Amino acid sequence: MNREEMIGVVRRALDAASGYDATAVLKESREATVRFGQNRITQNGDTFRRELELTMGTNGRKATATTHNIEPSRLQQLVAGIRDQISTAPEDPEYLPPVEGGQIYPVIDAWDPETADMRTAERIAAASKAVATAKLRGLEAAGISHASMERTALGTSTGNLAFHRRTEARFGLTMDTGDGSSYRHLSHNAWSSLPVAETVEEVVAEARAAGEPLKAPDGPRRILLEPQAVADLVPFLVFSLNARLADEGVTVFSGMEGRRVSGPRLSLRSVIDGPVKGRPFDGEGLPCRDATWIEDGVLREMLCGRWWASQTGRRPLSSPECYYMDGGTGDVGDGLSRMEEGLLIRRLWYIRFVDQKSLQITGMTRDGVFGVRDGSATRPLRDFRWNWKPLELFERISWMGEPVRKGRLYVPPVVLEDVSTG
């Protein structure tokens, strides 16, 4: 559906909920993915999904229902079902009416028409390039080439109407020699902006260099984290940036607003119309905005729902779904050239909290660990388990390169001093 059609459905849902506080969100998404492994294409799909979510409330009680069916008769059934739910719901002490009318939403252009065309041949060609290259060089390739589009229309009974659409293209590749591997994940709003051919060659070369690994040395080391490894850590910081959980005493940020939580080189921001396009509004119809979460190591803001904001004097702040870590200049090679000795880590894997209160996490390295000597990655090392606290880790930053996009994040390579590898 186009914008007008989707807004029309949202209006009809709000009309059907007339007399109630109401928020309606209609989403359509299409995802097309070619998947490959064992040097052959293993999946090729093109899926479509539509969902209408309607939340209604009155007299301090509310309920939600979701359906794929947007026929007018179904909307009446949907509303009747929600009314029934509301009639049995206890009064909600945190009830709020929908977001006040007259909201102004930022315009974010995250749509690439060519990507939205979802041409299968392009994705097949990218997968075939990876597979053919791997076969030719005696490696094994696995990965995905993926394109998706999503349209969202939102309306509230207080008069807000909003629409946003975005496309997303991704190419992920693992090359494996049998005793070493390398990995890269590319993402952009436009498929044409993904440097597939160059990346295939780079990943082949890196995988070949990763063979016959030795045990990683024990003890604190200088470590260069490639952007992918930094991107693997940052979501745990973001998860902890929750004002209510902090106030309830269960996260590392309890009582820390305005105070130093990490080293002065750590700054984490959201720029909703920056290099990674964010979303203009959240699921309640609250406009998203730029935010500075951590600045020079000091905790500045946290995600905060409307009700908790009203209780604590904060401004409501929803996730804009894009996060930007400040960096410097130069790439991984520049970072390497600054190291006499240390480790290079490409990717981290299976990261989980060990202790949420202290933001301690555990995980493994994956797809490339190297010993570094005199500015070069000289010998491949075996993967190892680590237990780290990212806030302490980022206190140890001695160099940062230029940020690059990794999924919904924009993060730099970093060099860290005296990091435990056990």
Next chain:
Amino acid sequence: MRRLARRAVEALRQADVEYGDVRVESIATESLTFRSLRLSDASLKSEEGAGVRAVVDGCWGFASCTGLSESAVDDAVARAVEVARAGGVARAGSVRLSAEEPQEGSFQGPCREDPFEVSREEKIDLLARACENLHAPREVSVSYAGLWFEKRRRVFGNTEGSLVSSEIVFSQPVLQAAAVHRDDAQSRSLQVGGRAAGYEWIRELDLAGTAARIGEEAVMKVRADEGPTGTMDLVLDGIHLGLTMHESVGHPTESDRALGWEANMAGRSFLKLSDRGSLRYGSPKVSFLADNTLDGGLASWGWDDEGVPGQRWYLVREGIFREFGTVRETAVELGEAGSRGCCRAQDFTHFPINRQPNLYLEPGEEGVTPDELIAGVDRGVYIEGRGSFSIDQMRLNFQFGGDFFWEIRGGRKVRPLKKVIYRSTTPEFWGSCDGVAGPADFRRLGLLTCGKGEPMQAARMTHGASHTRFRGIEVRGGRG
């Protein structure tokens, strides 16, 4: 739904595909959640649609539609064929499927009391009482009490003549309390997970009474001393082991990992195809049964998403690795006669992939109790429930925490602990098992959100074990 499935299969035949199948699904869910004494979520969801697979020139094509109109399903068939043909043009195909007998029939899940027919007032009242009990201790800062139900109707048909259907109700209760004391916070939760069962199971669980215990134990945990560090023995309960076996047995025995199909995301396996029948996976006390016929099992669907019947077989028997779990494609790659029926998708919008079956550790001898296992430990830790978990992409090197811990000294549980993790590698860990309690002690863990695949999709399966003892494991107390 059967009529639509027949229509889609006929359209696939008309398109002259080498193989085609369709899943027509109707999914209804209800979710109720209290967060810290207030009903924070009351939601219903209904969704219908179809997922269609086609093989053309040895290439897969998959498409899904929302809604069950004839035109939507026809369109999904056309797109699946078109996508498959695009692969064929690129000569990218090599799909081969194991030969399977066409299936007909229907499967009804073991639901005695339909949760969608239980009044919402009753469910809300139960959760409100549970929440009050979770919050009875003043140290409890945050709590969650919830109920989730799903009714899933599914019809599968393929061009080989299978046409099967299933209707299964899934239920899951949630109880969790986080207690804060001084500068620490610790949580305790109910961890039975989900089950293919109706509201009768919720009634059996005594959520209100269990909530009182969980709230008290959250406080006990946050006030406890941190765990010891060193090499020592462990006694692990069945729910804890459910997760350990999920990560270190269920995933490495997925055939698609061993073949490299998951190398870009979920990872590979340390197991080789040639390890079948010879690799020592654990001590002779260790036998793992895969069982997609398990009553109430989350992966007991009658037939999988390729129309292959649920089966029961040993993955590991008396410590020796026996067989992988397979789908029709991987069965051919492994040279096996047929699929083990492990092909499942999150729902109709996803391409079905090789998933773990229901999987459990066979109980020990009748009459062996957890207390007897603990009595045989001079210095160690007793662990209940799931906590932190992480394993490498080959499924060898792992680290697990837990939900609740007791120090064992001189054969007795002597005091509660917090912040305990243990580390091992898969064959070493299962090789150190020297005692498994009997069938009376068997506990289940139902997982609803096992993530795998690209795009990521969630799968469900049930695990289980009786209390089990392990010797000489590396334990790290404090914060690791």
